[in-house]
Amino acid sequence: MEGNKKLDVIIVGGSYAGLSAAMSLGRALRQVLIIDSGEPCNRQTPHSHNFITQDGNAPGQIAATAKEQVLKYPTVRFHEGLAVRGRKTEAGFEIETQAGEGFSSRKLLFATGLKDMMPPIEGIAACWGVSVLHCPYCHGYEVKNERTGILANGDMAFEFGKLIYNWTKDLTVFTNGPSRLTGEQASVLEEHHIRVNEKEVSQLLHHQGQLHTIVFKDQSEFAVKALYARPAFTQHCSIPEELGCELTEQGLLKTDIFQKTTVEGVFACGDNSTLGRAVSLSVSAGTMAGASLNKELIEDAFRGSVTAPGTI
Template sequence: MSEYETVHFHKGKAIDAKKSENSFEVITEKGEKFHSKKLIIATGIVDEIPDLKGFKESWGISLIHCPYCHGYEYKGKKTGIIANGDKAVHISSLVKNLTEDVTILTQGKANFTDEQLEKLKRNNIQIIETEISELKHDNGIVESIIFSDQTEIKFEAVYGAFPFHQHSDIPKNLGCEFTEFGHIKTDQFQKTNIPGIFVCGDNSSMMRSVSNAVMTGNVAGAMVNMELVTDCF
């Protein structure tokens, strides 16, 4: 039970939202309707994890997405990076700071410029182009990667730079603008381009972390309060 009488948690999936001149209506899949003057959307994102054996079971344990979240724990480990092109180079530069043993797994033809190849070579980073068919693990702890040609290579950690999509279509349907990377556009006060709609957390930031979600939620909450009180002052 909430300590604050004015705060209510409601379990349910929001499937639609409509904006009228001065208010919003949010509709859940059970058909319930909620009305508000402002809307904060904190719906997160969904990682598109490849449908390969061992991937889902290891996600967030030893198949990881971010050196800032997990890098220290996998310091000095034999590490694979499932990525290609600029993204692979970017993650490699961060991971190389934590471990000497880095291999890029491009899952098909490698796509690097000569300059990038020179950098990867200088940093002793191997590239494997063969498709992955399985991540062998023990309770999510990676042991090896098996490739489509049946070769098997031991790894202790694997980074995966997978695409993502927004968890909810509501921001798009309400007319929110998006960045080229697929995040909802916001100003420094978490305001979107649609008056009255604020966003926070992963749906609107490249800095995927709990502390960032809390911080942006804090800003969105404060700004909504400020607008509500100043609107009727």
């Protein structure tokens, strides 16, 4: 293996969660390697919000500042590459990159995020994170009181409608086909003047990601300023599952409050293990993961060193 045999932790994923964990570990004098492919899920989002001290800054700017600060700790290294394989060894774990480089460590942390699966609607990928939004707490203030849509159906449409109504009353739910709302749900939305449109969506017209018109398959159009959506997702990295880490019903890595997965020695933090997809929450989870990893490394060092009372 090319990597340093003395590595305590390999962190796969060097965005907000991974960098936050690396800072905790670097301050705990741990030998850490961050492997990152440079493709965060919010890479085309122009501004990040709802994170004190960073409100309104570009996501890339926040990550660059974090990386600069983390790498001031001499025991932390950063490696650009895509991790593609991992395996358990007697001494810990090994990670291999797409370029064939190998690294070994005692523990693993996956801060690898999620991959959003865009529906087959022309233009939606270009608007994702810009004017097609997932979270009103992150982006709702910037489009408050604007003509807004929700791309969802059934229970998701109903709950999303109630949520977004807090930011704008000019609201339409686009079910993209026959509505699966119950009669009661439809009545509640109607009572609050939330429109329901069942036409199938064909295309989103936009200018550099800024949505202005929804085009339906019948060629009719609907003007909107923003559109909320919750597309399906999959894990960005398959290595945790290959190592045996369990997933939740939602497809997230299952972790406890200390960010431990179901595989001993493997931790996860950030979007890959929570429905709360926000920069501030990723930073918080990374801090917890780093502290938990250091605690586990300490316990490993002292395991078997304590003599039970009354023994020789």
